[in-house]
Amino acid sequence: MKDRLFEEKRGSLGKELTNSLHKLFKTALIHDPNNVAINSALEKTLESMKLLLSDGDSFSLRLVQEYLFIDDVKIKVDIENFLASMFLIEEMKKRGIGSVTFSVPQCGDELRRFVYAFINTDPKSIEPFKELSHKLISQGITNITINMIKEEAEYFEHVIEDTKEMAKRIYFKTISVASEVMESAKLKHSVGIKKSKRLVQSMVDLMLKEESTLLGLTNLRAYDEYTYNHSVNVSILSIAMGQRLGYHRRELSELGMATLFHDIGKIDLPIELLNKPSEFTPEEWQIIRQHPVHGVKTLLRLKGLQEQAIRMIMASFEHHLNYDLSGYPKLVSPRRVSIFGRIASIADCYDALTSARVYNRTPFVPDKALSFMMKKSGSAFDPILLKIFINVVGIYPIGTLILMNTKELGVVTKANPNPGNIHRPYVKLITDRDGNEIDGEITDLAGDKNIFIAQSLDHRKYGIDVSKYFM
Ligand SMILES: [Fe+2]
Ligand SMILES: [Fe+2]
Structure with missing residues (x-):
């Protein structure tokens, strides 16, 4: 039995390896084998391999179901390596590869040839696995070998499904699928939304059985692509509200979509505008304010929307x-805002206020964001829905860094189920x-009245990775 430390170390080396391999494959896709960019990506990958060896x-x-392993240690997926993991999993699957074994001595040249052989094997050919092995x-690549996907499945029958892991998977996968839909809509390609619907x-x-984990994930605000991260967060926060409103599964999915x-x-706004590091001018605001109408036009073009279309x-x-x-x-002509619109505006505002990236404001800690929003109850926000929302996220949402009256620091791991507390x-x-x-x-x-929260803090300022405490 290997010890926990060993596993942790292998797991984090595995994480480094997935990231460097991802970079290497991506670079190889756009450069030829002798490009300098390839050399530095190769070096980085060899470095992490050396540590593993x-x-x-x-x-x-190894690829087992939806997970990557280094031998029998599962590589945890988080905000830093999920894109890389998704990429490797997809590309291995497409070529029928269940595992890749690397042996000593490893040299850059062999790895380089492997990478190009891999990407030049068309996944759509009849037997991509066979083609690549040949x-x-x-x-003459002998220190890197591949195994077929079937043989791996049996090896890992003991893999236990873990709902927290699953929640992370679904969260990250939804980010990547939402970004795919939006990127293709931007290129005016025909876009299907079946995958998004399934996610x-x-x-x-998951919300019905693992609400706190899913809500906690909305608190991880480190991902670069703000828009996609934000979209998924708004969807999760809205689904959680819909659940309190007694919506059925079907309605919850509609609201989520x-x-x-x-x-x-x-997607129709100029990218320079969205990434502008300073305040917007009044003219720029005018352009930004057009996005809800652009949205209507884009949604009308999506395939597979049918009856959901109007509410979306x-x-x-x-x-x-x-x-x-x-x-x-x-x-x-004035009319009441639809319920989906009222829910979306609350979730949207909260996520935007607490994120660092939108319109370049300094982010609010959650309780400050909520009290800011409370001031607009009845004017900007539906007062009843806002109350429900506060109940959903709690004054101190999961993942909030807090300073106790005792001067200890803590991280919120679960909301108190009793609204009075x-x-x-x-x-x-x-x-x-x-x-x-x-x-x-x-x-x-709630169990000890002598300790209480003195203040919430911004974990980014303290450089504390709060996710490891609740995930
Ligand atoms: Fe918006
Ligand atoms: Fe938004």
Whole structure:
């Protein structure tokens, strides 16, 4: 039995390897084998391989179901390596590869030839696996071998499905599928939304059994592609509200889809504008304010929308329209904002306020964002829905870094199920009163009136990775 430390180390080396391999493949796709960019990507990959090989003569990168392993240690997926993992999983699957084994001695040249043989094997050919194995043999590549996907499945029958892992998978996969849909819509390709529908359905199912994990994921705000991260967060927050409103599974999925694509109209805005590092001018604001209407036009072009179309279109059109009809776009004749529109506007505003990237504001910590929004209850926001929302996220949402009255630091791991104790969530203490890191117990703050939250803090300022405490 290997110890936990060993596994952790292999897991994080595996993470590095997936990232460097991803970079290497991506570089190889656009450059020829002797390009300098390839050399540096190769070097980086060899470095992580060397560390993995320090424990033996060889190691395998294995694909089992939807997971990558280094030998029998699962590589955890997080915000830093999910794109790389998705890429490797997809590309291995497409070529029928269940594992790749790397042995010593490893030299850059062999790895280079392997990478090009791999990408030049068309996944659509009749037997891509066979084709690639032949190439490896004919090119004298002996220190890198591949195995077929079937043989691997049996090896790992003991893999236990873990709902937290699954939640992460679905979250990241939804980000990547939403980005695919939006990127193809931008290129005016015909876009299907079947995959997104399936993923939203999985988010709904997960929300019914693992609500706190899914909500916690919305608190990871490190991902570069703000728009996609934001879209998925707004969708999750909206589904959670819909659940409190007693929506059925089907309606929850509709709401999830509608809110996932609420900002689809942004694809028509100039990219320089979206990434502008300084304040917008009034003219620029005018362009930005057109995105809800652009969204309507794009949604009308999507395939496979059918009866959901109207409600989705409403969510896109109305998400910046306030409860009192201020906001934008202006309506020609006044009418009530649809319920999907009112839900979307609350989830959208909250996620935007608490994220660092939107319109370059300094982000609010969650409780400050909520009190800011409370001031607009009844004017910008539907007051009843806003109350429900606060109940969903809690004053101190999962993942919030907090300072206790005892001067200890903690991270919120679960909302208190009793609405009367909304200020007293479950907290894991992470430092003692002198600031030394500790592996504290999870405490129900409702159970001990002597400890309470003094203040919430922005974990980004303290450089604390809060996700590791609740995921
Ligand atoms: Fe928007
Ligand atoms: Fe938005």
